[in-house]
Structures are given as C-alpha cells and as structure tokens.
Amino acid sequence: MREEREMKDDDFQAMLNGDSDQQAVSSSSRISSLLASKDRDFLLSPTGAQVKLFDLESKVIGLYFSANWYPPCWNFTQVLVGIYDELKTSGSNFEVVYVSSDEDLDAFNNYHSCMPWLAIPFSDLETKKALNQKFDIEGIPCLVVLQPNDHKDNATLHDGVELIYRYGIQAFPFTKERLDILHEEEREKHENQTLTNLLTNHDRDYLLGHPRTEQVPVASLIGKTVGLYFSAQWCLPCVKFAPKLASIYHKIKQTLLENGDDFEEDFEIVFVSNDRDQESFDSYFDTMPWLALPFGDPAVKELAKHFDVHDIPCLVILGPDGKTVTKQGRNLINLYQENAYPFTEARVEFLEKQMDEEAKSLPRSVLHPGHRHELTLVSEGNGGGPFICCGCDEQGSGWAYQCLECGYEVHPKCVITVADPASTGNLDS
Incomplete structure (x- = not known):
C-alpha cells in the first residue's frame, strides 16, 4: 500500500518538468475560449508586455481571482508568489493568470506589479465577468486550477487557495492522484499525532515560560488538555481576544483547583506566534500567562500547515492523548466561556442542549x-x-x-x- 502511494524522485521531477504525454495535449483552443476576447489574444505581464495565449499551451494554469482592496488577498498573494517562484525555478509547467476585481486601473497596476505572473487586462470587463460566472466565484481570494488535458472541466479544481495553504508546493500539479496521496499522508500524520512530535524537533524539546529564559519541557504537558493559540500582536482581533482567553484560562485553572484536581496537570495553552519580529513577539508574549514556542521556530509553520490555519486568532485544542479535539476553540470560548472546557464533542453537545433550553x-x-x-x-x-x-x-x-x-x-x-x-x-x- 505504501509503495503505491510513494512517488519516486525521478517521477516527481518529471511531473514538475511537465514531461508526461498527457500534459503535452494541446489546450490552446480551450484557453483561448476562456481567456481571449474578440479583439485580444494576449495577456499582460507585470511590466505591461503582451504575452500570447498560445504560450500557455500544455501548462497547468491557476486562475487567480483577487483584488487590491481586500487584505486576505494580499496575504495569500505573498504565499502564492513564493510557491510560483519555487515551481518556476524547478522548471515546472505552471502559470498563473490574475483575474482582477480591483476598483480602478491604478489599483490594478499597483497590485499586478507585485505579482510575477500574467493578467487579463483591467479594461476587459466582459471576460472577467464571464470567468466569475463560469467558475461560480463567490469570494476572494480564489484559485481555480485548470489541467492541460482538461477539455470538459472534469479535472478543474476550485479550492486552490486552501490547498496551497495546506500543502504548499507539494500540492502541484493539483491532480486528483497527487491530492489523494497528500490526503492519505495527512490522515496518517494525524493518526500518529502526539504532543511530542507536534511541539518538539531535533534541536528543541522545550517551550518558553515566564520569564522567557525559562525552558519548560514539552514532556511536562503530556496528559493535559492543550490549546495551541495561533496569534500575533499586529492582528487587532488577536489583541482583542487575548485578554478574554487569559481570563478564561485562569477561570478554568481555578475551577480545576477548586474541584480538587491537580490543575497543573490538566490544562495549558501554547502561544504559536505569527509576529513579524522578535520585539513584537516578546512584548506580546509578556502579556500572556501561558507557554510559547520560540519566535521563528520551524514548528510554527509546520503547525499552521498541519492544522490548516490561515486565519488568526485560532485556538486548536488537543486532548490528553495529543490528538486533535477541535479547531474551533476560539468559537467555543466565545459561546460558552470557561464552561467549554474540556472542549470535547460530548461537552459541546451538552452545552448546545443547555443553550437550546435557555x-x-x-x-x-x-x-x-x-x-x-x-x-x-x-x-x-x-x-x-x-x-x-x-x-x-x-x-x-x-x-x-x-x-x-x-x-x-x-x-x-x-x-x-x-x-x-x-x-x-x-x-x-
């Protein structure tokens, strides 16, 4: 079974280089029908140069629906630029086409200049509207991926944004076969998930305490319910939610103590920082009563991918066995405050019935x-x-x-x- 799922290095490199016979099938007619207009057979580069649609033949194409005015689009654009550059460096047959929802030409030009890929001209409202309707675009950012041999839309993928956030470059070429492999690997990883393999690496087996020089062994959290708090000082919703979470944290600890439990062994939170520099991390963490991963630790990005976190604040709850209880900890805190503990399905079901009664x-x-x-x-x-x-x-x-x-x-x-x-x-x- 494992041998069937594994991909040899040579095969994967051939896939990146677009060497398969299937990918050599001409898709120019379909691309033209989607992206051309009656008086235009080209796309624009970031410098304004015209690139013929014929040049996109036999490529995996991502139609990127986005806009200058929407912050989540800027966030994803930065991620996609990194993926795009890495794939181009490896020689892959990947191209992105920007489908703009910008409000004016200046906004379009400013935004497109930050992108290394092509775009439909801002003035071509008809083509952009047709693409939005054809692919039923309900929100941005959205990345629709077209396969070179996909002539009947049967291989079109609509959740490219989610897949990029979850798998990064490993998602390429976004085929069903590749995604099946990744889903199976992810399932196995979650099944084998422990607190130790989530929060430690070969260089570090501790978390930061207070003061920040204190090193708290990850092993001391085994057997506890643990919340992973993805947050950052620059994020206003995070700054607003953190004091509420701190209050709930203390109340849960106090309740466990009053119930006669050894509360130090029952509940803890770990700050997983998305701060932009060490100083911001330090000042933000100093306001928190719990533990933290060191700033810039590789585990931060790995955890975000593992739990598919791309909106903050986010509170992921792990059970005493290290398995995921819920990724909706923030929502449960807002709804039920300290009563949400220990965040299990049985507890939530009880609270929902109680809320219905009230x-x-x-x-x-x-x-x-x-x-x-x-x-x-x-x-x-x-x-x-x-x-x-x-x-x-x-x-x-x-x-x-x-x-x-x-x-x-x-x-x-x-x-x-x-x-x-x-x-x-x-x-x-």
Missing part, C-alpha cells in the same frame, strides 16, 4: 440600541449559522439575534434590550 425563555424579538431595526431570535437551523457578532466582534454560532432586513447579528448575551411591549413574547408562547 433560548426558550428569550424574547422572540428585541430592540437593541446598537441597531435601528428590530432583531429576531434565530437558531442555526433557521438562519443563524456561524457569524461575527456586531456587538463584540467575535465569532458566534447557534442562537443569535438577527436583523432580517440587513443581516446584522449579535450574540444573545450581547443584546441590550430596549423596552417595547410589542417585541415581547418567548419561544413557548
């Missing part, structure tokens, strides 16, 4: 001073779902008060009710 006594609708329209109580099943609370700017799910006119949503706990006899009545009425 919701029966909540008014069906309220007037809230933070919004001009009446807010209606909704559950996840009838329109609630995951949301960002407009009151505290934190995640939520399950029950919410929602404006049915404009989508404004708040946690029930964040509602400040304005008295109005017409808006009273509960779920049992």
Whole structure:
C-alpha cells in the first residue's frame, strides 16, 4: 500500500518538468475560449508586455481571482508568489493568470506589479465577468486550477487557495492522484499525532515560560488538555481576544483547583506566534500567562500547515492523548466561556442542549440600541449559522439575534434590550 502511494524522485521531477504525454495535449483552443476576447489574444505581464495565449499551451494554469482592496488577498498573494517562484525555478509547467476585481486601473497596476505572473487586462470587463460566472466565484481570494488535458472541466479544481495553504508546493500539479496521496499522508500524520512530535524537533524539546529564559519541557504537558493559540500582536482581533482567553484560562485553572484536581496537570495553552519580529513577539508574549514556542521556530509553520490555519486568532485544542479535539476553540470560548472546557464533542453537545433550553425563555424579538431595526431570535437551523457578532466582534454560532432586513447579528448575551411591549413574547408562547 505504501509503495503505491510513494512517488519516486525521478517521477516527481518529471511531473514538475511537465514531461508526461498527457500534459503535452494541446489546450490552446480551450484557453483561448476562456481567456481571449474578440479583439485580444494576449495577456499582460507585470511590466505591461503582451504575452500570447498560445504560450500557455500544455501548462497547468491557476486562475487567480483577487483584488487590491481586500487584505486576505494580499496575504495569500505573498504565499502564492513564493510557491510560483519555487515551481518556476524547478522548471515546472505552471502559470498563473490574475483575474482582477480591483476598483480602478491604478489599483490594478499597483497590485499586478507585485505579482510575477500574467493578467487579463483591467479594461476587459466582459471576460472577467464571464470567468466569475463560469467558475461560480463567490469570494476572494480564489484559485481555480485548470489541467492541460482538461477539455470538459472534469479535472478543474476550485479550492486552490486552501490547498496551497495546506500543502504548499507539494500540492502541484493539483491532480486528483497527487491530492489523494497528500490526503492519505495527512490522515496518517494525524493518526500518529502526539504532543511530542507536534511541539518538539531535533534541536528543541522545550517551550518558553515566564520569564522567557525559562525552558519548560514539552514532556511536562503530556496528559493535559492543550490549546495551541495561533496569534500575533499586529492582528487587532488577536489583541482583542487575548485578554478574554487569559481570563478564561485562569477561570478554568481555578475551577480545576477548586474541584480538587491537580490543575497543573490538566490544562495549558501554547502561544504559536505569527509576529513579524522578535520585539513584537516578546512584548506580546509578556502579556500572556501561558507557554510559547520560540519566535521563528520551524514548528510554527509546520503547525499552521498541519492544522490548516490561515486565519488568526485560532485556538486548536488537543486532548490528553495529543490528538486533535477541535479547531474551533476560539468559537467555543466565545459561546460558552470557561464552561467549554474540556472542549470535547460530548461537552459541546451538552452545552448546545443547555443553550437550546435557555433560548426558550428569550424574547422572540428585541430592540437593541446598537441597531435601528428590530432583531429576531434565530437558531442555526433557521438562519443563524456561524457569524461575527456586531456587538463584540467575535465569532458566534447557534442562537443569535438577527436583523432580517440587513443581516446584522449579535450574540444573545450581547443584546441590550430596549423596552417595547410589542417585541415581547418567548419561544413557548
């Protein structure tokens, strides 16, 4: 089984070089039908030079839907540039085509100048609109990958952004066969996951404590429930969430102590920093009561890939056996505070039932001073779902008060009710 999954170095290099017979099949007609217009058969380089569509024949092509004005696009563009350059250096047959959602020509030019790949001209609104409709683009950034032998869309891949974040260069050439290999390797890695192989490497078997010179052995965390806190000082939501998490952390510790448990052996958090320099890391970590991986440690990027983390803050919870309990720790903290501990499925199910019971006594609708329209109580099943609370700017799910006119949503706990006899009545009425 393992021999079938493994790829020999020569085979993988041939794949990077585009040497397979299948990839030699001409795709120029399909590429032209997608990317050309009635008076244009070229794309633009970052310098403004015209590159004929014929030059994209037999290449794996990523259609990159993005925009200058959206920060997540900038973040992913930096990642994609690194992948693109590495693949080009290895001689692969990979090309990216930028499909812009920029607001004006200057924004397009400024953004495209930071990219090493081609672009559809900003003025060609018709082609860009047609591509958005054909590939059903609902959000950006989005990377749609076309295979050179894909003439019927049966090999088109729509989740290139997620795959790049998760696998990096290893995702190339984005074929089903390659992704099956990676998925199986990932499954095995998660099955064999332990606290030791997650948080240590051949140079380090400790974490930083307080003061930062203190070295706390990773082995001392074995048997605990551990939260991996992906965060950074430059990230405003992180800075807002960190004090809340610290308060919950202390409350969980205190509760375990009051229950007679040896709390030092039960719960811990490890800061996984995405800070941009040592000084920022130091000042941010000094505000935290828990442990941390050293700044710039290779494990930081490995953990982000392993848990598919590309939005922060993120709190991944590991059980006492080192296996993943949930990647939704932040959401559970926001919903249930210290009651979320130990974050297991059984605990969450209990809390959800408890919340459903409590919701029966909540008014069906309220007037809230933070919004001009009446807010209606909704559950996840009838329109609630995951949301960002407009009151505290934190995640939520399950029950919410929602404006049915404009989508404004708040946690029930964040509602400040304005008295109005017409808006009273509960779920049992």
